[in-house]
Amino acid sequence: MLGAFGDFSWKCWKRGLEPWLKTRCCSTSSARSLRKRETRLRWRECPPTFGSDPELIQGIIAGGRPAMFKAQEGAEDKEENGANDIVAHGVNPNDVVCGIAASRRTPYVVGAVKQARMIGAKTIFVTTNPRSQFNLDVNVAICPDVGPEVIMGSTRMKSGTAQKMVLNMITTAVMVRLGKVYENMMVDLQMTNKKLEERSKRIVMTITGIGYERAEKVLEEAGGHVKTAVVMIRANVDAPEAKRRLHKADGFVRRAIEGDLAKH
Incomplete structure (x- = not known):
């Protein structure tokens, strides 16, 4: 099943169904650690598990394919990089883009979500920072309260686990609604x-x-x-x-x- 650890955004659409169930998904993620790479790999589990089209769920990582195997430092530090990737992947008003960043601040993810909003796509943001501190313009903000990490700042732990659970819920619900x-x-x-x-x-x-x-x-x-x-x-x-x-x-x-x- 689909999971996620780290900072990224994804889109999905299915023409002919309600706006939140669309036909293609893509994710954009930062490239700082293994958990972001694991996130992208997990997207690929949906076709064999649910018979979904390979185009339904896509992964985009800051720094491109090389970042899957070697960290591309600084690739996530510019909002325009995320915005450009959203444009390059043809996001349109029929899409849903979901940004995931534990801190809510990762420039690459913020830029991707802002660009999607400008295009007219529906937007979701998942962050483990308090809702009271959330100030982005999105359709839905999901802010699980995980408390402080056992190792301060190590968001691969509770934050990453919470993000995976949230995305599992979202994608499982979508697959159920699509008759899978x-x-x-x-x-x-x-x-x-x-x-x-x-x-x-x-x-x-x-x-x-x-x-x-x-x-x-x-x-x-x-x-x-x-x-x-x-x-x-x-x-x-x-x-x-x-x-x-x-x-x-x-x-x-x-x-x-x-x-x-x-x-x-």
Whole structure:
């Protein structure tokens, strides 16, 4: 699942849905420590976990790709760097940009959020500084109160953990609203390795109550698509009909199973 440690901003959009659920996400982060690099890597977990388009969530780090492997000192110290990256990634009024900075002051992140606001994008800011000290113009400010760090100034500890939890909540809620979850299971995961192949079978077995061998067979008929396999069994239809139902239901499994879609 998506997590975050450190200072960065991200955007996501999905055309045709409500403004806060959009179709692409990107993050811009400072490059001072390993936790910022870990943040960017975590964004890449969404496609295999939720079957999201690789363009849905993107990572941008101050200093560019080299900063993933070697600190680019000073790259986060200019607001214009963050603003320029927002422009370069084509942020528009259909986007949501979220800045994350424990201190709320990181120039790169502040510049990115300000530029997004000027463009007309919705903006969120996550900081562990007190809300009473928050003075940026954003749509939503999220200010978890974590108290002083055990090691003074080491925001990789409580602040980083709190930021990760907040972003997990946001992104999980988005994936649920996009139909990537049925009951409490991630039914849009991609069978890209043995672990996920076995997990896909277990999900189909849990939802439908069938055995291992049948789950394996139905998944094969469904082209490895968990949603299709679930609809095939629960609605007692073949793979083409299950896919048609899912298409009509905008990818929502419950609607595809329970809705009388054939009449619409």
